[in-house]
Each structure stands twice: as C-alpha cells, then as structure tokens.
Amino acid sequence: xxxxxxxxxxxxxxxxxxxxxxxxxxxxxxxxxxxxxxxxxxxxxxxxxxxxxxxxxxxxxxxxxxxxxxxxxxxxxxxxxxxxxxxxxxxxxxxxxxxxxxxxxxxxxxxxxxxxxxxxxxxxxxxxxxxxxxxxxxxxxxxxxxxxxxxxxxxxxxxxxxxxxxxxxxxxxxxxxxxxxxxxxxxxxxxxxxxxxxxxxxxxxxxxxxxxxxxxxxxxxxxxxxxxxxxxxxxxxxxxxxxxxxxxxxxxxxxxxxxxxxxxxxxxxxxxxxxxxxxxxxxxxxxxxxxxxxxxxxxxxxxxxxxxxxxx
Amino acid sequence: xxxxxxxxxxxxxxxxxxxxxxxxxxxxxxxxxxxxxxxxxxxxxxxxxxxxxxxxxxxxxxxxxxxxxxxxxxxxxxxxxxxxxxxxxxxxxxxxxxxxxxxxxxxxxxxxxxxxxxxxxxxxxxxxxxxxxxxxxxxxxxxxxxxxxxxxxxxxxxxxxxxxxxxxxxxxxxxxxxxxxxxxxxxxxxxxxxxxxxxxxxxxxxxxxxxxxxxxxxxxxxxxxxxxxxxxxxxxxxxxxxxxxxxxxxxxxxxxxxxxxxxxxxxxxxxxxxxxxxxxxxxxxxxxxxxxxxxxxxxxxxxxxxxxxxxxxxxxxxxxxxxxxxxxxxxxxxxxxxxxxxxxxxxxxxxxxxxxxxxxxxxxxxxxxxxxxxxxxxxxxxxxxxxxxxx
Numbered sequence: 001x002x003x004x005x006x007x008x009x010x011x012x013x014x015x016x017x018x019x020x021x022x023x024x025x026x027x028x029x030x031x032x033x034x035x036x037x038x039x040x041x042x043x044x045x046x047x048x049x050x051x052x053x054x055x056x057x058x059x060x061x062x063x064x065x066x067x068x069x070x071x072x073x074x075x076x077x078x079x080x081x082x083x084x085x086x087x088x089x090x091x092x093x094x095x096x097x098x099x100x101x102x103x104x105x106x107x108x109x110x111x112x113x114x115x116x117x118x119x120x121x122x123x124x125x126x127x128x129x130x131x132x133x134x135x136x137x138x139x140x141x142x143x144x145x146x147x148x149x150x151x152x153x154x155x156x157x158x159x160x161x162x163x164x165x166x167x168x169x170x171x172x173x174x175x176x177x178x179x180x181x182x183x184x185x186x187x188x189x190x191x192x193x194x195x196x197x198x199x200x201x202x203x204x205x206x207x208x209x210x211x212x213x214x215x216x217x218x219x220x221x222x223x224x225x226x227x228x229x230x231x232x233x234x235x236x237x238x239x240x241x242x243x244x245x246x247x248x249x250x251x252x253x254x255x256x257x258x259x260x261x262x263x264x265x266x267x268x269x270x271x272x273x274x275x276x277x278x279x280x281x282x283x284x285x286x287x288x289x290x291x292x293x294x295x296x297x298x299x300x301x302x303x304x305x306x307x308x309x310x311x312x
Numbered sequence: 313x314x315x316x317x318x319x320x321x322x323x324x325x326x327x328x329x330x331x332x333x334x335x336x337x338x339x340x341x342x343x344x345x346x347x348x349x350x351x352x353x354x355x356x357x358x359x360x361x362x363x364x365x366x367x368x369x370x371x372x373x374x375x376x377x378x379x380x381x382x383x384x385x386x387x388x389x390x391x392x393x394x395x396x397x398x399x400x401x402x403x404x405x406x407x408x409x410x411x412x413x414x415x416x417x418x419x420x421x422x423x424x425x426x427x428x429x430x431x432x433x434x435x436x437x438x439x440x441x442x443x444x445x446x447x448x449x450x451x452x453x454x455x456x457x458x459x460x461x462x463x464x465x466x467x468x469x470x471x472x473x474x475x476x477x478x479x480x481x482x483x484x485x486x487x488x489x490x491x492x493x494x495x496x497x498x499x500x501x502x503x504x505x506x507x508x509x510x511x512x513x514x515x516x517x518x519x520x521x522x523x524x525x526x527x528x529x530x531x532x533x534x535x536x537x538x539x540x541x542x543x544x545x546x547x548x549x550x551x552x553x554x555x556x557x558x559x560x561x562x563x564x565x566x567x568x569x570x571x572x573x574x575x576x577x578x579x580x581x582x583x584x585x586x587x588x589x590x591x592x593x594x595x596x597x598x599x600x601x602x603x604x605x606x607x608x609x610x611x612x613x614x615x616x617x618x619x620x621x622x623x624x625x626x627x628x629x630x631x632x633x634x635x636x637x638x639x640x641x642x643x644x645x646x647x648x649x650x651x652x653x654x655x656x657x658x659x660x661x662x663x664x665x666x667x668x669x670x671x672x673x674x675x676x677x678x679x680x681x682x683x684x685x686x687x688x689x690x691x692x693x694x695x696x697x698x699x700x701x702x703x
Binding site: 038078081082086087088089091092093095096097098099100101102103104105106107108110223224227228230231234269270271272274275278279281282285286288289290 | 456471478653658
C-alpha cells in the first residue's frame, strides 16, 4: 500500500467515523441518563431521509442537516415517552423504533430510491492547517460536520464532567432515587437527554446521506452503523472523547475493504471484507466483557431501569 | 401536582384480566391504522381505499387467506424464537440472521443429499438442517453471554449483517454450490429436489410448514408451563437471584434457551426454502421476517400459544405490502407493511402500562392531605409519597 492510498484511507476513515461518532454521542447521552436507546439505527434512517428531502427541496445541505437533527429528535421523543412515562421495556421499545423508523424512512424514501443527492456537503479546508503534511489531508480537508463533531464531542465531555447539570445527569443514570431525593427532576432530565441524543443520531444519519453514500438506498443507506454506534458506547466506557477515537477506528474498519481493494488484494471476496466491521465489533465486545467488569467499564448503574418513585 | 391529573395514581395489577389483554393489541392495531392513514394522506393516497385493498389481498378472499397463511408460517416461527428468548430476558434480536443461515443450511442439505432420500426422511433432513443452521448462528452470542457476560443484544444483531453478506456471496458473489448454474444472467439459488419440498395442504399453496409452526408453538407452551425444565427457566427469567440460590445452572439455561431460539428462527428459514421459494432466495428472504418476529412475540406477550393468532394477523399485514404492488396502478409503497407493524408495536408498548397497572383516581381528601405533608416536610421531599417510597 503506497503512501497516497494510506493517507486517502485515513481521511476516508475520519469521514466514515463521523456519523458513528455523532450517533454514539446520542446513544451515550441517553444511556448516561439511564435510558438505553437501541433505536439509533431507525433514528438515523429517519434523520437521513428527512435530510435528503429537505436538502433536495432547499438546495442547501445545511438545511438538510438541520432537518435531520430535528426529525431525529422528534422521532426519538416516542422512545422517551415510552420508556420514561409509560415505563415500557426499553429494549423492546428501542427495537420498535428501529422497525418503525425503517418503515417510515423506506415509505418516504420509495420515490427517491437510487437517486443521488445534488446538494452534498462541500469540502471546507481549514486555512493553514490543511497544508500540513499528511495530517492536513487526513483531518483538516474535511467538511464542516467533521469539525462540528469535534466541537460537540469536546463540549459533551466538558458538560458531563465539569458542569452541575452534567453531574445531575450522571446521578440520574447512576441512582435516580438519590437524584430524586436531592430535588433533581429525573423524568425531565431523562426526556431532555434522550431527545437531544436523538438529535445527534439524526445528525449522524443526515451526514451519511449528505456526505457518505452516493445515493439513497432505503435501509441500506445506514446499513447497521447505528448498531455499531451502540457498541461503540460500551467500547468508549460511556466517555465522549473515547467514543470519537473509537468511531475513527471503526471508520477505518468500514473503509478497510476499499483500501484492500485499492491495494490490489482481491483474493478475499468483497462480501467477506464487508463483514469485517461487524465481526470486529463483536470480537471487541467479547474481549471487553472478558477483561473488564461492568463497573470498571463504567456503565451507568440504573441503565435500562424505569424510575418509579413509589416503587422499588 | 394539582387538578385531576395530580389525582391519577398507578396501581400495580397482580394478574391482568383477559379483557385488557385482548383490548390492548386490538386498540394498538386500530391506532396504528389511523397513524398509517396520516402517512398515506401525506403522499396523496386515500387511506380507506388502501386499507380496503389490504383487507381484500390478505383476509377476505380465498387466495388472500392462503397468502396470509404462507406469510404467517415463518413469522410464527420467528415469533416463537423471540418469545422464548425474551420471555426469559434473553434478547436474541438476531432472528433475521438465524433465519438466513437456517435457509442456507436447509437448501445446502437439500441440494447435497435430497436426491438420495424420499418421503418423510427428505423433509426431516431440511427441517433439521435449518434448525441446526439457526442454532449454530446464535452459538457464539450464547456462549459469550454465558461465559463472558457479553450482552447478547448487539452481538446477535450484528450477526444479521454478517449472515446477509454471506447469503449475498453465495448467490451473487461467486459460482457457489447454492447458485443455479443455469441462470447466468440473473443469479438465483439452485432449485432443491422435489422430495425435499414441503407438501402443500389440499389444493392451496399453504404448506406443511404451517403445521410445523403450530406444533412448535404447542410444544413450547407445554414445555414452559407443564415441565420441570420450563419451571426452572421461569425462575431464571423472573428471579435470577432465587435461581442462583436454588442451584439452577444459569449458564446452561442461557445457552439452551438461546440455542432453541436460534433453532426456531432457522426452522423459519427452512420453511421458506422448502415451502415457499424452493431455493435459496435472497430477495424473498429479505422481508424482515426475523425482526417482525420480535413484534409478534411482544404483541403475544411472549406466550407461545398467543404467537399463533398474532402471527396470522401480522402475516396478513406483511403480505399486503408486496401484494399491493402486483395490482395495476399500485402506488402504495411496499414499506406500508413495515411502518404499520412498527406502529402496532409502539402502541402496544404504550398499552403495556394499562396491562401492568390499574389507573386509579385518588380521593380528593387524600390529595389535600398529601399536599399538606409535602409542604410541611420541605426538608425531606420524599415524605410526600409515604414511608414505603424508599427505593
């Protein structure tokens, strides 16, 4: 593999990792509040189809992005309502969101199936930094969403560790009864973070259609990266900065088949290379659980459990 | 907390009545149809006309009913796969992949040995191969769950994509054993020998798979409710701590339940190959039968017997989407089925609250008393909910 291929692959890995990072941040915020959101894949699809339609109608990719965020947040409010107010099984509710979201996205996307999007995100190089050798091409000749992702990830990390609300959020995820006793509004915190998390997942889906895939391909547009994002949260021990690093790592795995093909390795069929990121995720999850206990990994203690004040 | 809303109180039910158990799914279906009507209107279609067509293609004509039964067959099996796992809090959401691998194994076995067998032996071969294929596909998540504590949710799900790529490779990617060597331009699976096809019932297209599915449901129901094994599994699912004290080997339960779940999904794949398609058919299999099985199981509240009627109901909804495409001038998106089934599940989940809780109005006098307590006990806000509120 020569140097140009390597640099281009790394640049592509950063771009491919961006929707993963955004979606993982969405899942992470929700899980920090104690609500497991398995619906990420469905939310991303809803965000993606809305972004396509809005960007196509307005001619502006940023309008598409905004629409994707709003649609993702609005759609996720279903999950917030079911898991917080209706005390539903969060696992089943998340799955329902995936199925329902896939249904909505393919229903609305039927007329645009196979159509490429004209209003794609343009490349915006950062003046000065883009001229750096290697790094300039890999990190600083990307688009605004890539840079924006760094900003929101850093802000989220600071929010979780350095602010009062962030502390309150963590207490809601760890011990909602205690949080409730000190006057934190558990239900409101959960609603807010599940829905905002949905906005990030919607942004991830929007980015997929605005910058990654060449055309709308129904459920194949996101092709399971929402699930990889959920696995990333475990991989990142529920920490935003680690989620970003993990997202780029998995972004590289998602791009590996193209890199290997570019390097002239054709002995392995493309279908088997395409399995790689999924298999890698499974192996990573197994290694993590074999070597780390749940508490050392840092999972919020109340994850998945509805909070009911007058019930144990 | 003032007004009538503040007086609402949720009270846990000990055992939900039959009325509410039937009412929740019915209301869910109606609510989902109303919701779907909004979307249909959005794209400029008349909901009533679309729904009338759906009824016609799935429920109210002889052909329609037969098609619905054919669709329901694998759905009942994937529904059972999800029901048995979810019932014991083992979330196998890889039914889709297990179905694919079951189909691959069943068609592989039929192509390899089908010519040498006849009668029940040939049919038994495909069924067993399908079940084994599904069980193999869940084996890694099951063992990882039991011995490493790896959550089976994501591992089982991710294997769906691996199975999908595997099947695409077998049919589209290369000239494999599974691919029909005679169709060069349009790749498809090789036709399996006639002896390995499931016989149809009477003159209909409904095949033996339906009987297999119904039998599986009955056997599972008896296993769960009437046997020692079922009892131990229920203790494991409902009270893991008690199961540990009672010496129930949890690792063994996890592995056995998940393997059984995978085998049922694989069986669904076998009935698709040997019943409906007659070959390994990637496009026909990609109808989300595995994912929809989870909806069936949830609506049936993980009761194997209830999976049968729910499977028949959703089989009709799932049949309607593709069936509407074959009508002249059809403009209804195929995804209407997926959207409706997803919406039904969401409404049913919301309805679960009414199954598990009774909604009571507090006596106004009690509310005032509570409010007083709350204002006097500012230092300890928890006092307002009474001493039992300690969580």
